[in-house]
Amino acid sequence: MNKFWSSVVKRTDPYVPGEQMNDPNVIKLNTNENPYPPSPKAVEAIVQTAKGDMQKYPSPTADDLREAIAHVNGLGKENVFVGNGSDEVLAFAFYAFFEEGRTLKFPEVTYSFYPVYSKLFNIPFKAVPMNDDFTIDEEQFYDADAGVIFPNPNAPTSIYMPLDGVERILNNNPDRVVIVDEAYVDFADGPSAATLIDKYPNLLVVQTTSKSRALAGLRVGLALGQPHLIEALVRMKDSFNSYTLDQLALNGATAAFRDVDYFEEKRQLVIETREWAVEELTKRGFTTLSSGANFVFTTNPNIDAEALYNRLRDRKVLIRYFSDPNISEYVRITIGTREQMEAFFRHLDDLLQLKND
Numbered sequence: 299m300n301k302f303w304s305s306v307v308k309r310t311d312p313y314v315p316g317e318q319m320n321d322p323n324v325i326k327l328n329t330n331e332n333p334y335p336p337s338p339k340a341v342e343a344i345v346q347t348a349k350g351d352m353q354k355y356p357s358p359t360a361d362d363l364r365e366a367i368a369h370v371n372g373l374g375k376e377n378v379f380v381g382n383g384s385d386e387v388l389a390f391a392f393y394a395f396f397e398e399g400r401t402l403k404f405p406e407v408t409y410s411f412y413p414v415y416s417k418l419f420n421i422p423f424k425a426v427p428m429n430d431d432f433t434i435d436e437e438q439f440y441d442a443d444a445g446v447i448f449p450n451p452n453a454p455t456s457i458y459m460p461l462d463g464v465e466r467i468l469n470n471n472p473d474r475v476v477i478v479d480e481a482y483v484d485f486a487d488g489p490s491a492a493t494l495i496d497k498y499p500n501l502l503v504v505q506t507t508s509k510s511r512a513l514a515g516l517r518v519g520l521a522l523g524q525p526h527l528i529e530a531l532v533r534m535k536d537s538f539n540s541y542t543l544d545q546l547a548l549n550g551a552t553a554a555f556r557d558v559d560y561f562e563e564k565r566q567l568v569i570e571t572r573e574w575a576v577e578e579l580t581k582r583g584f585t586t587l588s589s590g591a592n593f594v595f596t597t598n599p600n601i602d603a604e605a606l607y608n609r610l611r612d613r614k615v616l617i618r619y620f621s622d623p624n625i626s627e628y629v630r631i632t633i634g635t636r637e638q639m640e641a642f643f644r645h646l647d648d649l650l651q652l653k654n655d
């Protein structure tokens with residue numbers, strides 16, 4: 299039946315999301331969700347909205363939400379774009395800033411949606427090999443043909459690149475857009491590139507409420523940049539769908555951005571649990587890359603990563619394994635609550651014990 303498909307559909311190679319098991323007994327450490335619920339104020343805003351004017355279209359300009367995001371970042375509303383998850387924001391950005399037929403650069407080990415968008419929009423890409431320590435080989439990103447995109451912290455390595463490195467990449471691509479995908483930046487030991495926006499007309503920062511604001515189910519992502527970049531994204535959005543965010547999402551996310559205390563408290567808890575979990579992994583012979591995210595990327599010379607993933611899965615503990623040969627010795631473990639992580643270590647210890655018996 300493929301005769302009905304357009305050439306665009308035929309060339310796509312869709313992204314495969316991490317497994318979502320509905321079983322409540324599963325310890326789910328595989329998709330970098332926040333283990334805590336969202337701000338009660340966000341939940342209340344969603345409930346009140348649902349009881350209100352749902353027969354009306356939502357605001358196409360999302361002014362309140364953009365205002366709240368701008369406030370948190372010390373920017374103006376004109377610096378903010380919002381979309382249905384950062385995945386959608388990224389899709390618009392690929393279409394808006396990278397040309398068909400010009401080569402885009404991103405790291406070889408990175409978020410696996412980038413090649414998907416590249417194929418969809420016919421943008422050739424170069425996946426730049428990593429340094430031996432899995433940091434980004436900065437100079438390889440200078441003078442890019444179409445532009446540059448990389449996550450900071452990178453996924454799934456979890457490594458945060460200090461902003462002086464980001465600035466060198468920006469300075470060496472003055473006529474190309476550099477997208478810094480900051481899905482995890484709130485867990486990093488360093489600032490967001492949003493602090494550089496006034497200085498760089500070629501910088502687009504993409505963030506999400508799915509991780510640090512615990513709203514993966516609401517689907518709210520955002521981009522920060524100078525107004526000419528934001529305008530390009532708005533033009534893309536309004537050529538697809540003026541209402542990418544429903545009113546529940548708009549009001550819920552606005553309340554989440556205003557509830558700074560709740561955000562801070564939960565962010566710190568995740569960071570503390572991460573530091574503890576890294577120590578526990580080290581005690582068991584794992585080497586863990588320095589993490590600026592709500593997950594860790596770890597390896598153990600005596601344990602086969604794929605087997606570990608499978609044995610944990612048998613016990614209803616989900617972590618992530620990637621078969622890419624560059625990283626097939628590693629597993630990615632999302633940081634859960636302290637209780638979830640203690641349960642994870644009990645299962646891990648059982649498995650290590652069984653292996654040694």
Ligand SMILES: Cc1ncc(COP(=O)(O)O)c(C=O)c1O
Binds near residue numbers: 330505519
């Ligand atoms: C690096 C990176 N960017 C973007 C996203 C997409 O986030 P969302 O679409 O939930 O905002 C993810 C999700 O895991 C990610 O890891």
